[in-house]
Amino acid sequence: MAFQCQRDCYMKEFVTSVVSCCPAELKQEVNGKKETLKGFNVQLQDTILFPEGGGQPDDHGLIGDVPVLRVTRQGAEAVHFVRSPLEVGQEVQVKLDWERRFDHMQQHSGQHLITALADAMCGYKTTSWELGRQRSTIELDTPCVKPSQLQALEEAVNEKIRAHVPVTVQLLSIDDPAVEKVRSRGLPDDHAGPIRIIDIEGIDANMCCGTHISNLSHLQVIKLLGTEKGKKNKTNLIFLAGNRVLKYAEKSYSTERSLVSLLKTGPDDHVEAVDKLQKSVKLLQKTNLSLLRDMAVLIAQSFKNDPQRGKVFSFHKKEGDNEFMNIIANEINTEETLVFLTVGEEKGPGLFLLAGPSGLVAQLGPRVLEMLQGKGAGKNGRFQGKANSLAQREEVQAFLQEYCKHHTSEEE
Structure with a gap:
């Protein structure tokens, strides 16, 4: 039916x-x-x-x-x-919903046209296809498609669109000999009624249940965006048809204008400008890392030179990473001092490190982890991980100081 x-x-x-x-x-x-x-x-x-x-x-x-x-x-x-x-x-x-339907018709008929010409021109068979929300993909039974083949294929499909080739529907009985000459990947198990054939005049006849345009001119234009490596030594050909090409061009132009404003260069210079920015960012990151390392050493030395230093050293910095915290801990004698370090937003997520005598860290680490609502683990006198919230950082510091004060009193 x-x-x-x-x-x-x-x-x-x-x-x-x-x-x-x-x-x-x-x-x-x-x-x-x-x-x-x-x-x-x-x-x-x-x-x-x-x-x-x-x-x-x-x-x-x-x-x-x-x-x-x-x-x-x-x-x-x-x-x-x-x-x-x-x-x-x-x-x-x-x-x-006509806008949605017509988009599907353009992509589906476009797939039939590309599939037929890819086979006729290159001998590449279509094994599957996907009509995506933003772009469509045809899986070709070949490990690669050369750029020259892609260009020739795009020129050929658009030439057929300009030629106003009719697209018609035929209904054949399942025992009609003509069915054997039609391209098909087989009928579904629950198929009922006549066989529906989509015929692109002089180009392709394909068994299909979908909705299609009545003339290739209704495709407007097809753009082959490129290829990606597919599964099982196959190639995915990515394409846009009809109104999607116009929307893609509009979006690309809007992005181009935004980049002109941000980079202060013309469109032809965008790649060079971004390359320079990336190199500058890498240099700044390298310099920043070096400064953080130097700062970590100075922070540790300042603590060690303080005659009033206690048994617990606590420090927080918004900028930093695990290496920054570990440098501080390495510079301080953690056999005598319990070190609690954090980096990140004061009331938000971040990283933490608890370092000190192995037994003490193993005992206190899980409690610190719980207070910071985080995830982590420890060994050899180091317990570190990620904190979902550093809001209780001061409470953790007070807990550690009180514990060490009480523990020291008991030893004396």
Whole structure:
């Protein structure tokens, strides 16, 4: 069975009736978190909302004023997930999210065109493809694609677009001999009804259930962004078709203008300007590290030269790292002194180091870790890790001083 969306891919509104409505759940991911929505699975007499298939995502739209969040195919039927129930038998108007659909049509037909020409020009077969939210990928059965081949392929696909080549749909019975001559990766196990063929005149005939443009001119333009190494000695070809190329150009121009403002150079000089900045940053980082090391030594020496120094040395600095803290600890005789060091935001996350006599550090380390809400471990008189919050740093310092004072009193 072919749905109305497959018979007329350009239809944006459609009147039909509700066949069934059953309680259902939809599992989806929102902002990285999985959630389950309660709603209803609705079947219509026919639909202009395409259920996902053939590598193409499903359509979105409205049934009456009820948003359709997902459309899937179950055998010969399309199932629409909605949050509100619909009355069985009622006549409803279905409205399509045309911008989403037309984007999918452009990417899908673009994939067919690229696949056909990549095979004809280079002998590279397509083994799979993905219609992504921002860019699409074709997996080619070759370990690499040469830059010259990529350029020739891009020129060829855009030449076919300028030639206004028609794209038509044929419906063939499964036992029609013509089916054997059609490019295909096989039918799904639950396929029902005639075989649907997408025919790009003189270029490609491919078995496909998806929605497609009616003429290659509707693709507008195709841009091959490049290739990436794929799985199992294959190559992923990345492309944009139609309106996505325009959006990509607009975004690239906006980025270019921002870089002109930041770097104070013209677009042609951006790479050189960023290279100079990176070298300057590396030099500054090297200088800063050297200064931190010198500072660490001076901090330790200042403590050692203080005649009023106690049994506990505590120090905090916003800037620094583990090496900075370890240099201070190495300069101080931790067999006689308990050293507590932290770096990072005073009330935020950071790093900590507790150094001193092995037995004492092993005993106090877990308590310090708990007070700083952190993660860490220790051995050989050093206990260090990450603190989720340094807000209790002063409490830790007071705890260590009180412990050492009490411990010393007992020894005396």
